[in-house]
Structure formats: structure tokens, C-alpha cells
Amino acid sequence: MLAVSPLRNNTSKDDDEGEMESTFTISSDEFPDFADGNLLESIDFDDLFLSIDVDGDVLPDLELDPEILAVLPPAGEESEMNASGEKTEESDNQRKDEEENKVSTSKGDEETVSKREEPKAVKTGSKDGDKGRKSSIKGKSNNNNQGTRKVKVDWTPELHRRFVQAVEQLGVDKAVPSRILELMGIDCLTRHNIASHLQKYRSHRKHLLAREAEAASWIHRRQIYGSATPVGGGGKRDVNHWLPPTMGFPPSASPMHHQNHLFRPLHVWGHPTMDQSLMHLWPKHLAPPPPPPRPAWGPPPPADPSFWHHQHHRVPNGQTPGTPCFPPPLTAAPTRFGAVPVPGIPPHHAMYKADTGIGVPASQLRRHPLVDLHPSKESIDAAIGDVLSKPWLPLPIGLKPPSTDGVLVELQRQGVPKIPPSCA
Amino acid sequence: MGDSSTSYIHMVQHLIEKCLIFNMTKEECMEALSKHANIKPVITSTVWNELEKENKEFFEAYAQSQSKQDRMSEEETSRMIQKMISDTSSKDPDE
Numbered sequence: 369m370l371a372v373s374p375l376r377n378n379t380s381k382d383d384d385e386g387e388m389e390s391t392f393t394i395s396s397d398e399f400p401d402f403a404d405g406n407l408l409e410s411i412d413f414d415d416l417f418l419s420i421d422v423d424g425d426v427l428p429d430l431e432l433d434p435e436i437l438a439v440l441p442p443a444g445e446e447s448e449m450n451a452s453g454e455k456t457e458e459s460d461n462q463r464k465d466e467e468e469n470k471v472s473t474s475k476g477d478e479e480t481v482s483k484r485e486e487p488k489a490v491k492t493g494s495k496d497g498d499k500g501r502k503s504s505i506k507g508k509s510n511n512n513n514q515g516t517r518k519v520k521v522d523w524t525p526e527l528h529r530r531f532v533q534a535v536e537q538l539g540v541d542k543a544v545p546s547r548i549l550e551l552m553g554i555d556c557l558t559r560h561n562i563a564s565h566l567q568k569y570r571s572h573r574k575h576l577l578a579r580e581a582e583a584a585s586w587i588h589r590r591q592i593y594g595s596a597t598p599v600g601g602g603g604k605r606d607v608n609h610w611l612p613p614t615m616g617f618p619p620s621a622s623p624m625h626h627q628n629h630l631f632r633p634l635h636v637w638g639h640p641t642m643d644q645s646l647m648h649l650w651p652k653h654l655a656p657p658p659p660p661p662r663p664a665w666g667p668p669p670p671a672d673p674s675f676w677h678h679q680h681h682r683v684p685n686g687q688t689p690g691t692p693c694f695p696p697p698l699t700a701a702p703t704r705f706g707a708v709p710v711p712g713i714p715p716h717h718a719m720y721k722a723d724t725g726i727g728v729p730a731s732q733l734r735r736h737p738l739v740d741l742h743p744s745k746e747s748i749d750a751a752i753g754d755v756l757s758k759p760w761l762p763l764p765i766g767l768k769p770p771s772t773d774g775v776l777v778e779l780q781r782q783g784v785p786k787i788p789p790s791c792a
Numbered sequence: 793m794g795d796s797s798t799s800y801i802h803m804v805q806h807l808i809e810k811c812l813i814f815n816m817t818k819e820e821c822m823e824a825l826s827k828h829a830n831i832k833p834v835i836t837s838t839v840w841n842e843l844e845k846e847n848k849e850f851f852e853a854y855a856q857s858q859s860k861q862d863r864m865s866e867e868e869t870s871r872m873i874q875k876m877i878s879d880t881s882s883k884d885p886d887e
Contacts, residue, residue, distance in 0.1 A: 743814040743815075743816070747814070748810075748811070748814060748816075748824050748828065749828050751810040751813075751814070752807055752810065752824065752825065752828040752829050753828070754810075755803065755806045755807050755810055755829075756803070756807075756829055759799070759802075759803060759806075761806070763805065763806055763809050764806075764809045764810060764812075764813055765809040765812060765813070765850075766809075767805065767809060767843050767846065767847045767850060768843075768846040768847050769801070769802065769805055769843075769846070770801070770805075770839065770842030770843055770845065770846050771842070772797055772798045772801055774842055774845075775797075775801050775838055775839055775842050776797060778838045778841070778842065779834070779835060779838050782834050782838065783834075784832065784834055784835060784838075786797070787797050787800045787801070787835060788796065788797075788800040
């Protein structure tokens, strides 16, 4: 009631009172209880700030503006409001006399001001303003509502382009909102708008760069190994070791989560996932020693999965460019992926051919990598023979193995009672 | 028992993966494994299917790349042949 009567008095003084009175009436309904200390909660600030519309951040017509603006910032708002609340009782007369003493009679004055500005906006904007008000009062909320001081900026492509230009001119890391604002030279933007947009932009960029770096590193790695492999294929003791223990197809571990997203787009660019998983292989080959040959077929399988799983987890870390496992050239090229598919394919094939085609001259393969698109019988036979004779070898791709039970059940359904079958 | 089945399946998986490296199709794989490793095609096929279930993304991408390669292979092959011709004519092949 403290607020109500003075408000009414104030409105009576104003020219636009008619509207304001109605507004005040509404407001007074919304101000149930000023006696409590919850002035802030009870105050319907949407009314106070309705005059602040989208296009303008200030209330140009009011002399009160600076003071109101001073009051509005969330940090100081509550205290201001409280202070004004306390003074309300005392300053009844003041309010009547001076509308300009907003600070002291903030409630009444603000309402007055807002009413004066756009009385009709009061009702229409009440909802938005309410949200905005409350949220900004509670604690600096972002500029998501039109009723608040922070104007909602519509980042059009054009506007964003100018923003990006300004940022890049200053340097992304050094770009300061105030300078950006200067460079952009747009009146409607506040430093805060710029600041929050800058934050979003930076995080977006980081995400993009990380993805690009990941993909670029893989492609580079593959190319490097693609060219290196023919050399190694001839000279190494065991060709198969070029397909070293794999971490396997990207696991869904959370560290890989980000990288998992990378795999999909990379698929689109013409690289079979295989490439990527094989990419994992090669760096791994550099670091860990290959498993010692084991005579018995029994022991390795149980041990291997855990071994590979261990590497499984290592790979996510290994994927990051810059880790010691990977050759330096990785950082050299932030390649555009459009260029990759074509050059990428030959090395890919060359590598595998060199690895598995024991009977095939490496040099020939190097030069004519695509010839093995339709693999020769000999190379297949050789590869298969390798697997059969050296069961301890790690899986070249390292796909997630199916459950034994699942396979057995399925086979039994198809009429195969047990495996290994006594006769093929 | 279970162990031998597991190791057998593991071996089949290994073989299938080798075929995948060769960009073979499932049918080609079944044939190759049957011919070279005496593995019943039904077993190859079953293991392949189960692998596909466990590694859906991989196989999806694999299928995509396969179709792309089919389209590109002729072009690429002819390019390679041309390169071969120019290579052999320009210098001695070191075989």
C-alpha cells in the first residue's frame, strides 16, 4: 500500500496518467504485499521496464534514464530496490513532488517513468517484462527477454559477418568486445551483446578446429604411412606387423565421444571407416611392441582382448594431434577434406597391398596402387594363409567381436551344430 | 567347448577383417574363406552378420565406400593404366 498510494499520486501528476492509472491499478494488484521484506519479489518490474523496447536500450524521453539505468544493473539492483523500498515510506511526499527522485522512490518513479513511456506497452509486454525483470533482478541473467535492459540482438548473417570481420581483424584471442563494437560501428549493439556472441563464436571455432585437426591428422597419418609402407613392406621381417594391434573401431568411450562425431563426416568424404581405424593401427604400431608369438591358440584370445582394450583406451588420447606417437607432419596441414578422397585412396590401397601381398612386388604396388581394387587370388590366399598359420596375430581392423553365444545360436538355427566343424 | 568355439569365431573374424581390407563383399568373403580356409560359407556369413551388428557404423561406412569405389574404379583404373604405360615407357620397371 505504501507504493500504491504514492503511485497513484504520481500518476495523477502526469499527463499520461489516465493510462497509467489503469496500469497502476494493475500493478497494484500485482503488488500484494509491500510490508514484507520481499519487495523485489512483489514488485512487478515488467511494468517498470516496459518502456524499454527492443530497438532502444534506453528511455530517451526520460531524464530519469541514467538513474534508472544505474539502478537496473542486476548487481546493484536489489540493493537499490531495497534502499528505495525503505525510503518509500518516507518519501511519499517526495514522490509526489519529484518524479525525478527515482533512486529514492524507485518503485513509484520507475513505474511512472515506464508508464509515461509506453503505457500501452505495460499490458502487452507484461509477460515478457515480467520474466525479464525477475530474472535480471535475481541475478544477472542473459539478455533473453525483451523486457530487460539487455536488448535482444538478432544476429543476422550480415551482422555476424561484420562481427567475424572485426574479430579477425583484432585477432580472435585478442578481440575485446569494446574494440569489436568500435570496429563494427553499430549503434544498436551493446558491449554485452558482443561479449556473449564472442563467447559463442569462440567455442564454436574451437569445436570446428578440433574436429578439423583430428581429421587432418588422420589423413596425414594415413598418407605418411601410405608412402612409408611400401618401403617397410619389403624390408621388415614380418609384413603383417604393419597391421599392428589396433585399438579397433572407435569405441564409444566418452573421451572418444567427440571423435566419434568426426568419423561420420569423414566417411562422407570418401574414406571408408576402415581407413580411419587402420590409421589408428599405424601409430600404435610405432609405440607398443607387437605381442610375442604364442604357440597355442588358446591363451592369446583371452589375453588379447584385454590388451587391445587397453589400447582401446589409449587411442583416444593418441588421437590428439601432437601426441608423441604421431609423426610431426600431422600438424602441417589443416587440409580441406574435399581434396582428400582422391589422393587418399591410392595410399590406402598401396599400403594394404604391400602388407598382405607377399608375392607382389612392393614397387609395383607403389606405383599402381589402384590395381588391387579387385584383389588377386594370390594375395587373398596369402592373407588367409597368414591368418591360419599365425593365429596370434592381432586383428587388422579390430572390430568389436560378436558374442560367441550369439554366433553359436545363429549357426544352430542355420543347421550348424558346432564349430569348428569337423568337415568344411 | 566354448573356448574352441570362441577361438574359431575369432579366427573367422580375423579372416573376414582381412577380406574387408581387400574391400571384398560379403559374398566374395564367403567364397574366399571357403576356398582358401575351408570355412563353411554359412559360418562366414553368420560371423559377418554378427560383426555387422556389433559394428554397425563401420559396416555402413564400408558399404558406402564400396559403392563409391565401384563407381570410381573404372575411372581410376584407366588412369592407373595410363600411368603405368607412361611409367614403363619412361624408365625401367624395377621388378
